[in-house]
Amino acid sequence: MASINIDGKEYDIDALSDDAKSxxxxxxxxxxxxxxxxAQMAVYKTAYAAYSNALKNAVEE
Structure with missing residues (x-):
């Protein structure tokens, strides 16, 4: 029996109304x-840091 907890109360998913299931x-x-x-943001943050470091290195040369 699969259930869901909402505000500390357990509900049987199979017993939910069609609207609740939706x-x-x-x-x-x-x-x-x-x-x-x-997950995408983590990739973008990593790329941002790499590009920032590359820019810093490029302007310091």
């Missing part, structure tokens, strides 16, 4: 997208 699906999608974007 909202849960949307919430899970958004959570996944947020994780994907956070």
């Amino acid at each position: 909202q849960l699906g949307s919430l899970q999608f958004v959570q996944g997208e947020m994780k994907r974007i956070e």
